[in-house]
Amino acid sequence: MPASPDQGPSPVAGPPATGRTALVTGATAGIGAAFARRLAAEGHDLVLVARDAVRLTGFAEELSGRHGISVATLPADLSTDDGCAAVEQRLGADPPVDLLVNNAGISLNQPFLRSSVADETRLLRLNVHAVLRLTLAALPGMTARRHGAVINVSSVAGFGPVMPGSTYSASKAWVTNFSESVGQSVRPYGVRVMALCPGYTRTEFHQRAGINMSKMPRWIWLAADDVVAESLRDLRKGRLVSVPDWKYKLAVAALRVAPQRLVHAVTRDARGRIDRDGY
Incomplete structure (x- = not known):
């Protein structure tokens, strides 16, 4: 339900309301927030989607109070059919959603041979299946109105097998290819679909997955606010794929043209290392 402005800080002067609505999944942390x-x-x-209803409500009240906008919350686990169905229903309702940001996603801190069907299925349902379902739910209305956009948050990891033993990069390769393909098909209707492919970004993502990133150099990290700002600029330019920051643009170019043996040699990942017995 919409957050009430009198439950948070007093509204402050800001830009006039656009009359447009954006729905963001994985909205309480990191790039989604x-x-x-x-x-x-x-x-x-805004319509904010996340699993944690309490955190979702607090964030909605903060944004509504600060900016004087309407913020609705929709607690949902997008790795489930019921969670996807709830968001699909909102995407087909009024007021129409003008911008969908499919940001929710996970990684696993384990190589494939140590993984389980349940864990891998949850990753695919969230990273792939939910993106497909929500994009498909949003686009018919957008194309009918001749207006709208979808940003699917992918990753630089999707441009190559840069995390040996992990299926995360494969799921993001799908998101990027899917977004490029669908983006081309809806352009004639005035609708944009874009894959956002950030590199390492300071969020809760790695912590939630239990991945220790303490040895990564500081220069490699991006700020989530910068990633979002550049992605929105690229969306307005009509780009199908957005890779924020020059160093990751270079990395993607290298992944596309470098010999595969070289790519495999320099992108080894600890999660892919197993002993001879596979344990």
């Missing part, structure tokens, strides 16, 4: 803050500051009304 950065999208919500940026879009709220630009005057968009």
